[in-house]
Amino acid sequence: MHHFFISLHALTLIFKISAAVPIGICYGRVANNLPPPSAAVNLITTNGISSIRLFNPDAQSLQSFSGTGIQLTIGVPNEQLPSIAAGTATSAQNWLQSNIFIHISADQIRYLVVGNEVFLKDPYYEPYVIPAIFNLHQALQSLNLTEKIKISSSQAASILSNSYPPSSSSFAPNIRPDLIRLLQFLRDSSSPLMVNVYPYFSYINNQQFVSLDSALFRSGSLLTDLDLVYDNLFDQTVDAFIYAMDREGYGEIPVVVTETGWPTAGGEAASGENALVYNENVVRRGLKNVGTPKRAGVGVEVFLFDLFDENEKNGSEFEKYFGIFGVNGVKAYDLNFH
Template structure:
């Protein structure tokens, strides 16, 4: 009787521990991008405090900034830091890349939890900066290794969905510019780095409303479609995994480096739709089910973005992706942790 009770108690403890580990892994799945294109945003320290008070354990910033990095010291927040587009050409010189790492990474590495360096964001093959990406990635990697930080920090680049063709059904996904993408993917494979991908069901929906139902984009569709998908986010992510497989890179993990939904300024851009999308995305990314192509496990995902950015260029909707208003009030009732 005692042995049976002990065995039962051990089983319960194991289940509780597994549940705890699962919830921890899920909580670690969610980050938020911190854009600064606004003239009414809180101080850097206030922003870091807001991340902490909301249990947001991951941040992405789009260029190195000493004030932000100082505010992050000791916070434990995991960080993606970009090499900005305007710096890419300079990074093709190894000395400049080494100086960039010595200035923006090394002085903070003991106290700031750098996770990824994104060398460029959404640089497309037909853009002038595309010619610099691979060389810049290699030089930043060399500088990270020279600083003995290669075990802590992975070097990658962030792509968008315009690089994927034949995205439906997802298994048919393929990179549409192999000469540009293949050397980048080979770099990621050889260094054990993930591919960063910005995944926006919102834009896919508004550009193809005839074929994409809104509930499919918002995670509210009941049941799977004819190719086995219940939501557009998974379909877009898996089309990128399919493209990686076709390049012999099935072992390269994808980190969703941006995903969001605007609350105003465009088709289907409303507070209600945005609240639905963010809440369902957080639940899905943390839920441990993965995608049909990569089942099981959480999906490391960075929500875009922390604040509305009133100085951002482009469509009006671009200025309304914030989870918080500039006075730090939450737009939506979300549970990040």
């Protein structure tokens, strides 16, 4: 009986280690035609999606997720960073209490994303990211939640001053001091580097160098970098971040892709067919723990962008068309999450 227990325990451990990484979806709300959060939550639950990223702690959304068991990744919006940074751990705790914990249990929160694409893209807020992270982390410490809820900040690929080939990548020199402080915090708190990865952008902006096949996981041209072989742009981008961290002495920090996706309309190569091919590959690789050439067998946790189209998005036309579901709840294309 005792031996049986040990082998069962060992099996459980093996299962835990090899369990697929969560496949999440971003629930963006920059639109005027979305169903109410309760309907969105029904849709998410019906499709067996267990991990959702919210870009801000919207009270109605949090209340709708409360009690569902769905794990949330919650954004602390850029414009909130100055006041959180200027305050204390106590005021940060009050912020968490009144914006998040009053609406939903800490058990349902996986990550706090403190600022989205601030470095280089939203430089006004850059000085506030690290102090805000420190205050929020201290607040979580006083609540004994630092093991349950991990804190990071989501970065755009533009923080890499060079990313091709991946092994030559490095961080942009002008943001390096703040990034090093962030990496030090991530290592000390066992938290991931969060990055937004869009092969679609790379493809449409650099068509003379980037093939559609490489962006869509269709092995066209292979890239051999040092002794590693790449057949797609997603892997190249994720590994570029890992090499850049390596260069600074932080190569062991895990990477979570907080946004990735493909538009269905509004731009070249934007179609439901291509969106399905891209997202299906990302999902399958996460479920099978394929990892990347530099970290083979270590599944990359991803959040697909986006639950619905967002018709009030600024920028290029295609930015409005990343929805996996229509606002009527019907899938835009037949993507499976399992």
